[in-house]
Structures are given as C-alpha cells and as structure tokens.
Amino acid sequence: MSFNYAKSARKILCIGRNYAAHIAELNNVKPQQPFYFLKPTSSILQQGAGAVLIPKGTVVHHEVELAVILNKTLKNLDPDAFSDKDAIDAIDGYALAIDFTARNVQDEAKKKGLPWSIGKGFDTFCPLSAFIPKSKIPDPYNVELFLKINGETKQDDLTSLMIFPINKILSTMSSVMTLEKGDIILTGTPKGVGKVVPGDHIVAGLKVDGVEIEEGKLDLP
Amino acid sequence: MSFNYAKSARKILCIGRNYAAHIAELNNVKPQQPFYFLKPTSSILQQGAGAVLIPKGTVVHHEVELAVILNKTLKNLDPDAFSDKDAIDAIDGYALAIDFTARNVQDEAKKKGLPWSIGKGFDTFCPLSAFIPKSKIPDPYNVELFLKINGETKQDDLTSLMIFPINKILSTMSSVMTLEKGDIILTGTPKGVGKVVPGDHIVAGLKVDGVEIEEGKLDLP
Numbered sequence: 001m002s003f004n005y006a007k008s009a010r011k012i013l014c015i016g017r018n019y020a021a022h023i024a025e026l027n028n029v030k031p032q033q034p035f036y037f038l039k040p041t042s043s044i045l046q047q048g049a050g051a052v053l054i055p056k057g058t059v060v061h062h063e064v065e066l067a068v069i070l071n072k073t074l075k076n077l078d079p080d081a082f083s084d085k086d087a088i089d090a091i092d093g094y095a096l097a098i099d100f101t102a103r104n105v106q107d108e109a110k111k112k113g114l115p116w117s118i119g120k121g122f123d124t125f126c127p128l129s130a131f132i133p134k135s136k137i138p139d140p141y142n143v144e145l146f147l148k149i150n151g152e153t154k155q156d157d158l159t160s161l162m163i164f165p166i167n168k169i170l171s172t173m174s175s176v177m178t179l180e181k182g183d184i185i186l187t188g189t190p191k192g193v194g195k196v197v198p199g200d201h202i203v204a205g206l207k208v209d210g211v212e213i214e215e216g217k218l219d220l221p
Numbered sequence: 222m223s224f225n226y227a228k229s230a231r232k233i234l235c236i237g238r239n240y241a242a243h244i245a246e247l248n249n250v251k252p253q254q255p256f257y258f259l260k261p262t263s264s265i266l267q268q269g270a271g272a273v274l275i276p277k278g279t280v281v282h283h284e285v286e287l288a289v290i291l292n293k294t295l296k297n298l299d300p301d302a303f304s305d306k307d308a309i310d311a312i313d314g315y316a317l318a319i320d321f322t323a324r325n326v327q328d329e330a331k332k333k334g335l336p337w338s339i340g341k342g343f344d345t346f347c348p349l350s351a352f353i354p355k356s357k358i359p360d361p362y363n364v365e366l367f368l369k370i371n372g373e374t375k376q377d378d379l380t381s382l383m384i385f386p387i388n389k390i391l392s393t394m395s396s397v398m399t400l401e402k403g404d405i406i407l408t409g410t411p412k413g414v415g416k417v418v419p420g421d422h423i424v425a426g427l428k429v430d431g432v433e434i435e436e437g438k439l440d441l442p
C-alpha cells in the first residue's frame with residue numbers, strides 16, 4: 001500500500017463545520033460559506049508509524065474525515081460552473097484522515113480571535129491511511145466513516161450528510177489559494193467527536209455499501 | 222540570485238505581534254508567548270514574478286518582515302537551553318518577505334473565532350526576495366526593514382525592536398510542530414502597516430549598517 005502521496009503533499013486544507021450534527025454538538029454557528037484552515041504537513045502520521053501524541057496540557061479530540069487527494073492544479077474556479085463531475089475528475093484518490101484537534105487550545109484561540117494553527121498543527125495530529133484508489137469509492141457521498149476507541153464506536157456516519165459538497169469546497173478554496181496536484185483536502189467530520197487519552201486504542205476506517213475498504217484502515221496503538 | 226529555497230519550502234510559519242508599536246497600532250493585546258500561523262506555500266510570489274493581487278472585496282495590508290530559512294530539523298527544543306547562538310546555527314539564510322493580509326477578512330475571522338488561513342493565504346500574499354546568504358547579515362537584530370509605496374516610506378524600523386528573539390520563536394514553534402530544513406519563518410512586522418491598492422508600486426528592502434542588501438530587494442509593480 002502506498003503512502004507516497006503523504007510525502008509529496010504541498011498542503012493540507014481542512015473544512016470546518018461540514019456536518020450539521022457536529023456543528024450542534026460543539027455549539028457552533030452553521031457557516032454560509034465553507035471555511036477552512038491549514039494543517040502543516042509536519043502533522044502527518046502515516047498508518048503504522050505509531051500513536052498520536054497528546055501534548056502536555058491539551059485536551060485532544062478525534063475528528064474522522066474523508067480526505068481527497070487532487071490530481072491537478074485548480075485555480076479561481078467558477079463556483080457556478082464547477083460541477084460534481086468536475087470535482088470527481090480532479091480527484092486522484094482518497095484517504096481516511098483524523099483531524100486531531102487540541103480542543104482547549106482551539107477554544108482559547110477562538111475566544112481571543114487568534115489563529116487555529118497551533119491547536120490543529122501538533123506533530124501526529126493528521127494520521128492518514130494508505131492511498132485509496134478512486135475506483136474503490138465510486139461515490140464519495142456514499143461512504144460510511146467510523147472511529148472506535150478501545151472497541152467502542154464514537155463516530156459512525158455517512159458522507160451523504162456533508163453540508164457543502166466537494167465541488168463547492170474546491171471552488172471556494174480555489175478562489176483564495178491555488179490548489180495543487182497532491183494537495184490533501186479534509187472534508188469535515190460527522191458528529192461524535194470527543195477526547196482521546198494516552199493509551200487509547202483508536203481504530204478508524206471507511207465502508208462502501210457496508211464493506212470496509214482495506215486501504216482506508218487506521219489503527220493507532 | 223537564487224529563489225530555489227522558495228520552491229522547496231515545506232511550510233511558512235509567521236509570528237504575530239512581535240513589535241510593540243505594531244501591536245498598538247492595531248489595538249491588539251501583547252502576547253505572553255509568541256503565537257503564529259501558517260501561510261500556504263501557494264501564496265509565495267517570487268521577486269520578479271509580478272504584482273500582489275488584491276482580491277475583490279478585500280482590504281489588503283502590507284507587513285514587511287525578516288524571514289529566516291532553516292538549515293536543519295528542529296523538534297521539541299528546550300526553550301531554556303536553545304540559545305541565540307543555537308538559533309543562528311540553525312539558520313541557512315535570510316529573505317525579505319511581505320506578509321500581505323486581507324485585514325477585513327482577518328478582522329471578521331477574529332470576531333467570529335474563525336481561522337486566519339483565508340485572510341493570510343491568498344495567492345501572491347507572500348512575496349519573497351532572493352536568498353540572502355547568512356554572511357550578509359552578521360546580526361539579525363541589526364537589520365533595518367523598510368517598505369515604500371509609490372516612493373513614500375510606510376515602514377522603516379530596526380529588527381532590534383522584536384519582542385521575542387529568534388531562538389525563542391523557534392523553540393516555541395518546535396514544541397508544537399517539527400521545523401524542517403527549508404522551512405521559512407517570518408519574524409513579525411514593525412509599525413506602519415497599511416492599505417495597498419491595485420497599481421501601487423511597492424518597494425521593500427533591508428539594510429545593514431545603512432547599506433542596502435541587494436538580494437533583499439522586493440519591487441512589486
């Protein structure tokens with residue numbers, strides 16, 4: 001299984017608040033437009049490379065997400081013209097990702113109007129599965145994302161619940177920053193986010209029509 | 222003159238609020254610790270590659286900054302032990318940078334507790350000069366940074382006014398995210414930030430002991 005995509009990514013962009021029930025659980029406001037933030041590529045943790053690190057003084061939450069990897073440059077896309085099919089054409093493949101978040105650091109930043117980069121950017125805060133070939137996911141809105149801690153299911157929802165579809169996400173981002181071949185886009189987390197502590201055994205994955213996709217497995221010791 | 226460093230950078234990290242007079246001019250609070258944010262590498266504009274773009278509906282401010290380029294990996298540095306000399310040893314060279322900021326977008330994000338990535342991340346928002354060899358800047362705290370618009374000086378201050386020195390900046394960042402060889406660190410802007418409009422001729426540079434360093438010139442048409 002290939003992890004090369006994780007080494008060559010120029011940037012990681014993540015949508016916030018793309019599932020209504022997750023917005024409600026954090027008492028956030030539903031955005032009119034997709035908003036997003038960067039995670040540093042130094043936060044990538046490849047499947048098999050070890051555990052997520054819980055930095056001292058932080059409360060770390062899991063957010064399981066479907067990641068798309070781009071196969072071309074996208075720049076100043078017309079949001080009215082860039083279709084669902086165009087978006088699929090621009091996708092090289094998929095991955096399962098966890099957008100780990102130091103929630104107390106992020107909450108403090110939100111209160112003070114400071115950037116999210118620290119709360120989102122610690123080393124190991126972006127575990128990525130192996131590359132999932134596009135053929136394995138015929139429809140990115142028909143994917144079941146799940147995450148378990150010590151055997152207990154914490155998140156389990158369908159990507160059909162996304163508020164903003166991928167074409168809308170890509171066109172909005174592309175009007176600000178050029179998206180490049182290899183960029184990794186995290187499409188938001190469904191409800192059920194919560195705390196992880198050192199020693200937790202975290203297993204996450206995705207299913208298509210009830211069948212788990214081997215490449216999408218994440219198993220963090 | 223070499224711009225290769227700008228092509229191989231894995232990340233751009235920027236300190237906010239590192240000059241007291243600039244904190245005052247934006248009515249911000251002085252931080253207890255350095256805080257920082259990411260700019261995407263897609264925002265890099267190499268000297269000679271054209272003008273900064275002013276996106277529709279944005280109020281764009283210039284922030285001239287001294288950038289340092291790292292020559293090694295820095296991870297979990299001990300802030301008490303990592304000295305000024307250690308920091309200089311970890312610097313490969315310098316560049317002049319402008320941290321362009323869509324101030325209205327950033328202000329709105331600050332009000333709503335949203336990430337800064339959009340306001341800081343537009344294409345062309347990170348002009349970079351050619352690589353400045355370390356030998357040209359014997360002391361990074363004895364550098365005069367200046368920026369002129371249409372011939373009028375807007376910013377002109379010494380890097381000796383930095384609140385957090387480079388060793389403190391690097392050790393703080395490294396405790397969150399691994400700093401990698403080639404990473405570009407912007408060290409903050411002195412007072413005098415303000416609006417640029419399409420057609421403005423922006424010239425920025427740096428001087429050591431009153432003498433301008435050729436490699437550090439930025440001239441945006």
Ligand SMILES: [Mg+2]
Binds near residue numbers: 017
């Ligand atoms: Mg979300």
Ligand SMILES: [Mg+2]
Binds near residue numbers: 015099188
């Ligand atoms: Mg997320």
Ligand SMILES: [Mg+2]
Binds near residue numbers: 235237286320409410
């Ligand atoms: Mg700045």
